[in-house]
Amino acid sequence: MDRLAFATSSFLGHLSVRPSKNVSHRKPPATRPVVASPRMVAVDPSTLIDSEFDPNVPSERGRFGRFGGQYVPETLMVCLEELYENYLKIKDDPIFQEELNGLLTDYVGRPTPLYYAERLSARYARADGSGPQIYLKREDLNHTGAHKINNSLAQVLLARRLGKTRIIAETGAGQHGVATATVCARFGMKCIVYMGAKDMERQALNVFRMRLLGAEVRPVTSGSGTLTNALSEAIRDWVTYPIETHYIVGSVAGPHPYPMMVRDFQACIGKEVREQSMAKWGGKPDILLACVGGGSNAMGLFSDFRNDTDVRLIGVEAAGKGLETEEHAATLTKGTLGVLHGAMSYQLQDKHGMPSEAHSISAGLDYPGVGPEHSYMRDTKRAEYVSVTDDEALDAFKLLSRIEGIIPALETSHAIAYLDKLCASLEGSPKIVINCSGRGDKDVTAVVEYLKKRGDDDIEF
Numbered sequence: 001m002d003r004l005a006f007a008t009s010s011f012l013g014h015l016s017v018r019p020s021k022n023v024s025h026r027k028p029p030a031t032r033p034v035v036a037s038p039r040m041v042a043v044d045p046s047t048l049i050d051s052e053f054d055p056n057v058p059s060e061r062g063r064f065g066r067f068g069g070q071y072v073p074e075t076l077m078v079c080l081e082e083l084y085e086n087y088l089k090i091k092d093d094p095i096f097q098e099e100l101n102g103l104l105t106d107y108v109g110r111p112t113p114l115y116y117a118e119r120l121s122a123r124y125a126r127a128d129g130s131g132p133q134i135y136l137k138r139e140d141l142n143h144t145g146a147h148k149i150n151n152s153l154a155q156v157l158l159a160r161r162l163g164k165t166r167i168i169a170e171t172g173a174g175q176h177g178v179a180t181a182t183v184c185a186r187f188g189m190k191c192i193v194y195m196g197a198k199d200m201e202r203q204a205l206n207v208f209r210m211r212l213l214g215a216e217v218r219p220v221t222s223g224s225g226t227l228t229n230a231l232s233e234a235i236r237d238w239v240t241y242p243i244e245t246h247y248i249v250g251s252v253a254g255p256h257p258y259p260m261m262v263r264d265f266q267a268c269i270g271k272e273v274r275e276q277s278m279a280k281w282g283g284k285p286d287i288l289l290a291c292v293g294g295g296s297n298a299m300g301l302f303s304d305f306r307n308d309t310d311v312r313l314i315g316v317e318a319a320g321k322g323l324e325t326e327e328h329a330a331t332l333t334k335g336t337l338g339v340l341h342g343a344m345s346y347q348l349q350d351k352h353g354m355p356s357e358a359h360s361i362s363a364g365l366d367y368p369g370v371g372p373e374h375s376y377m378r379d380t381k382r383a384e385y386v387s388v389t390d391d392e393a394l395d396a397f398k399l400l401s402r403i404e405g406i407i408p409a410l411e412t413s414h415a416i417a418y419l420d421k422l423c424a425s426l427e428g429s430p431k432i433v434i435n436c437s438g439r440g441d442k443d444v445t446a447v448v449e450y451l452k453k454r455g456d457d458d459i460e461f
């Protein structure tokens with residue numbers, strides 16, 4: 001049993017209800033009596049539905065409407081306050097920003113290209129030649145092979161400022177673990193990565209990469225042995241060694257200020273897309289599409305376009321074996337309101353407020369929670385959230401490899417897979433930008449087994 005998740009969820013167990021239709025959709029007052037700490041819950045947040053999108057979130061207390069906040073043990077409040085204060089300082093500090101931008105350019109390889117996927121677009125062309133124009137934002141070309149390093153690099157620089165000597169992280173697909181191990185090697189910092197035992201098996205290549213980079217990988221065998229248990233274990237470690245440790249959270253999840261901070265560190269993705277699309281076709285994209293696990297690559301792409309309401313934002317979750325089964329990770333489609341890993345958001349949970357076991361073929365999406373800003377964007381309808389199954393993602397994994405010569409991560413394959421449904425519903429020739437969040441080398445061994453089991457006979461094993 002996941003005790004930390006249990007402690008927070010059960011504390012607010014009575015809030016674990018789906019917002020009912022008969023609750024009034026009223027805009028909350030600017031300063032609502034909803035508070036950021038479990039010590040002072042004054043209002044039942046399930047009665048507050050945000051109907052209008054406010055781009056100026058989060059509030060000073062880390063609230064995205066009724067989502068977010070800081071539901072953590074008392075010991076961590078000091079660390080979070082220190083982190084928030086220092087984050088506000090470095091945000092506008094030209095010396096910090098110069099160092100970060102220099103490393104993003106020379107070490108990470110930014111800006112990443114915005115690539116016109118000609119053959120993928122041709123697949124969805126209509127008989128009259130019109131059809132969506134599909135572009136890939138190539139985060140897979142970053143050093144270490146995914147968007148995760150944008151955040152790990154910025155946070156390790158921040159940890160050095162805070163005088164921390166020990167870095168901890170959690171990882172699902174291993175990409176965040178590899179990125180964190182990489183930046184720790186670069187700066188000579190001690191690094192411990194918590195990883196679910198099941199994920200260590202399916203992402204064995206990344207486990208070895210982390211060890212090669214000098215990190216200690218600690219297997220987590222509790223619960224389902226996946227990302228959610230790794231996250232709980234990392235929080236337990238942090239509670240035990242709060243003074244010397246900085247916890248590099250890998251997504252836009254966790255207690256305030258992480259969802260805001262990770263969003264801002266990933267916002268370079270969307271900012272570059274804006275500049276690149278202006279240079280390529282003299283306008284904005286019409287649709288932005290990204291997979292959603294915790295939500296960091298999607299938020300990184302969406303964030304700069306929050307105010308551009310003519311740009312559609314679409315997040316794709318993992319429907320696993322199907323939404324009609326219990327085996328999926330479609331938190332925003334099927335979840336209910338609750339608290340997990342320090343923040344209020346939608347989550348998959350049982351009637352006691354315990355997190356459910358999620359399922360996805362992709363370790364990076366196999367998480368029963370989601371970042372609070374996505375829950376806010378869902379309720380305010382600023383973004384749309386959809387889901388695709390394991391099988392659809394596997395098909396997309398093969399498709400992109402064969403028609404564009406790009407092997408995508410299984411996580412990314414979910415976003416690609418949604419094109420079939422999306423393109424069938426579009427008119428004209430809209431410009432779609434898909435976040436190609438990571439490369440698929442890490443998944444190849446697991447995919448061989450999945451395809452063999454499925455009986456695919458169009459490929460030799």
Ligand SMILES: Cc1ncc(COP(=O)(O)O)c(C=O)c1O
Pocket residue numbers: 146147172173174175176250251252291292293294295296297298363364365409411412437438439
């Ligand atoms: C390549 C890749 N894309 C997406 C994700 C999902 O995370 P997030 O939703 O935070 O972008 C992961 C997580 O490990 C990943 O490795």
